[in-house]
Amino acid sequence: MPSQPRAVHLIITNLIRLILFLTFIYATTSNRALVQAVAIIAFVITFIPATLNKLFHINIPASFEIIYLMFLYGLLTLGELRGFYHGSIWWSVLMTFTASLALGFTALSIIHVLHKTNRISTNPILGAILIFALALSFATLWEIFEFTLDTIIHSGLQTDLIDTMQDLSINLLGALLVSIAGYNSLKNKTSILASTFLTKILEKNPLLLGPKRKEQSPRKIVDEIIQIGETQKIEFKSSIRTNLYTNQFDKRMENEILKTITAFLNTSGGNLLVGISDNKEILGLEHDQFPNDDKLNLHITNLIKSHIGNEFLPFIKSTIVETQNKKILLIICKESKRRVFLKYENKEEFYIRNGPASIKLEGTALIDYINHKFPSAN
Incomplete structure (x- = not known):
């Protein structure tokens, strides 16, 4: 019998799966291809933590799964299902900037754990450069994902070249700000800016990080x-x-x-x-x-x-x-x-x-x- 926290997690996860399934049905009847695609992707993602645990013994905290799924659902329902973003360029800019910060702090957390667990040894300046490069890479991959959806289902996520360059510029700004924060974090040897969830995931699953550096005698x-x-x-x-x-x-x-x-x-x-x-x-x-x-x-x-x-x-x-x-x-x-x-x-x-x-x-x-x-x- 699962523990109470685990039972709550299963209830919430299955509830979100049901909502995603109903969202997919609604999108199908109303001919909204983007909502269909995102609902399918989100539905598949809900099974990834259990699959990783079963096949590779990688444990992802239940709280992280719930928060991630609720964010994804909120993004889906507020965005395309309810048309919350349409007609507001500033809201689009804000969402892109927020996403760039989230990806940036993900990169910062990865570099923090690699440094903390002796996978890499770097000075704060080089660490900041790594955080910047990793954050910008994540953001660029997301832009490629949007371009792929546009190509396959004509989702309209990227209206033109100007829109794409605007997103990339905002992503660059977010990566720069997080890399500066990462520099201060590495210099002062603090972890306050690193994601507690990601840190726990990476520390509990050392296979994700690769071998430790061989220390000199x-x-x-x-x-x-x-x-x-x-x-x-x-x-x-x-x-x-x-x-x-x-x-x-x-x-x-x-x-x-x-x-x-x-x-x-x-x-x-x-x-x-x-x-x-x-x-x-x-x-x-x-x-x-x-x-x-x-x-x-x-x-x-x-x-x-x-x-x-x-x-x-x-x-x-x-x-x-x-x-x-x-x-x-x-x-x-x-x-x-x-x-x-x-x-x-x-x-x-x-x-x-x-x-x-x-x-x-x-x-x-x-x-x-x-x-x-x-x-x-x-």
Whole structure:
């Protein structure tokens, strides 16, 4: 016996099927070919979710099916059956624009899930371009569908070339607006604009997305970073706490590491390799004399907690990697959305990256940078 939500879903779906069937009969008797075609297509669509579930084990939430079918029915009855759109060019423009936004947010949801589930890795600008291209492709396919109906049943959906170009222009505008929204969504790592329904469908059915990207091993990442050398996003340090000239523990070594981490957080993120000299020589971590890797990681975590802050730990990931028979510490820093100060010897200092160096900002330069980089903190 089906559950209550499922039973309600079946009742509503079958009711819509009955209405579509009656609509088809009405359209046949009144010689309205377009309504006939749309009613048949909509009727077939009502069986697709169950077919996908049975053949490919793809589950589509019942709420999504109901909302989609009600929208389709409303479009059909208000549009052609009742002649609601006839004689109003602005209503036609509004419907086309609304449809372009719906298709755009469908594209945004697909890119969001692909990015979230590690199928693709892209920066916000490229992500926005993908959203724009996908949204415009969906809209163009819809225009081709209308053209096909016009060719087969003379539906009159596209009256002339001007009408088609007007629809394509509106679709382009909708795709552009959604791609801008997608850029902000990817940049701020939010999913508020993505369709909850589509996200659930795609996440519950991983076969629709294809295989995940093969992640690079930490060792390969380290080797590539060493080959690139120091940049605005890459820094090498010889040791964690040992001065290699005196062979003694030196707090200044730890402070240099904390400066670099703070600078990465305040700029655009970066990778810090400890156990590498400035000329790319692999020195290892043996000079720091930690009894084991756990003690080393705990020491780094405690330094960050004490001098940068617990709240920034999620932006910092450290791992010990072995390369050329020596251990290297890789610290990956993400860009922080909040200003980060280094607290050291009863002082608070602010660092950013400038090329391959970490520099301290003070006075008006500090104020200007924070106002520009972190406007929400003002």
